[in-house]
Amino acid sequence: MPELPEVEYTRRRLNRAMTGARFTRVIVRRQTLRHPLPAGFAARLEGQTVRAVERRAKYLIVELASGERLLMHLGMSGWFRVMPGQLEPHDHVVFEMSNGKIVAFNDPRRFGFMQLLNAGEHARHRSLTRLGPEPLGRTFDAAALAAALARRRTSLKAALSDQRVVGGLGNVYVVEALHRARLSPKRRASTLVTSSGAPREAVYELVDAIRGVLKEAIRRQRRTGDGNPFLIYDREGEKCPRRGCPGMIRRITQAGRSTYYCPVCQR
């Protein structure tokens, strides 16, 4: 389930494979991802040089020398293989680059998508302009988070999953961050902010927790060990990993998604 750390790791790999190279051939093996690929998608890319591969929240943005942008989202199951041995089922789009690298986009569930934006268009593209701050960026701090949570009557879990509050968190890392910050996912978001709008202590802890879980996850991306790398996610019935906490991890459903938390130490 690609969230910010997985997308960032993908960005770094794509950046190495594609930046400075031209698209020599683009093969569309399946036209319909989440959105149908635009008409002439392959032809518009072929011959273009990649200036950089950037990321905004969970979006990948390939900057082309023409100023156009290739906007991509991994959805639920999307991922890229660089130098695939051979094409496999669900390899929907293949980029052949002038440096000899071949990049295949594989996405069984097809929740991912690719879009081509004209120069300057990305600056007003709805999906991008609505995003909250980058959690690892400078503008994300206690004041910014407090402002986004103030007056929100919904749960902390739902609020943090909202990409307008902070960009790039998904179900898994919201669960992990709330446990680290000792905050209940059921708590009303606005209770972290004083009536005058100032962040309570918990907001500072939440900012640190979000940054911490994301940074650690990015660091461990390249080790794709098997097993569940998370402390809380998908650990219903296990003992709370916090030192000295006697709680057991519980699973509840919020907004149709699984939430895992420790009812003893998360308040």
Add this chain to the structure above:
DNA sequence: ATGTCCACCTGCTGGC
């Protein structure tokens, strides 16, 4: 405006 729910899609799991 705000909050909640569902559709989109396929692979995997667990129960019988």
Add this chain to the structure above:
DNA sequence: TGCCAGCAGGTGGACA
């Protein structure tokens, strides 16, 4: 052993 219902979740739109 095999079948199949149910679950997983990012985004965006529908609806209360």
